[in-house]
Amino acid sequence: MAPRRCPCGTGLTYAECCGRLHEGGGAATAEQLMRSRYSAFAVGDAAHLLATWHPDTRPGSLDLDPAVRWTGLEVLATTGGAMLATEGTVEFRASYVDGGGRRGAQHEDSRFVRVGGRWLYLDGVALP
Known part of the structure; x- marks a missing residue:
């Protein structure tokens, strides 16, 4: 059985990509953190x-909805968020199927900040 691919779409295996972040590894960039958060969902x-x-x-x-x-x-756009940056944004569209079988998407511009050397999700603006 082949290792499962990471849900974030990089083409890497889950263990090589977001799985290591889910186990406590730190993201190098804002985009990498955003991808790991998508995979966490x-x-x-x-x-x-x-x-x-x-924390703010x-x-x-x-509570995550297991039916989704x-x-x-x-990933549609990024600003800042590189390895040496202290803030950045990532615009993304995440597709889903809800418990009733309806398809949808979450389109968001998320803000990230580096605190104590770690990237953290600050907030996001929903986009149409």
Whole structure:
């Protein structure tokens, strides 16, 4: 059996890509963190989502809907967010199928900041 591909769409295996971040590794860029957060939604890893959320905007808890199946990620644009940057944005579209079989997408421009050497998700603006 071949190793499963990472849900974030890089073509790497889950273990080579977002799996290592879900196990506590740090993201090198804002885009890498955003991809790992998408994969966390896809695999149901709420702990990773909370751990990578800025404390000023992080919710107290997070309940993921197991009926939602995330089906694809498109990174549309990035600004900043490189290895030596302190902030960045990533515009993305994440496709899903809900529990009723309806297809949809979340289109967002997310803001990331580096705190203590770690990239964190700050907030996002929903786009049409």
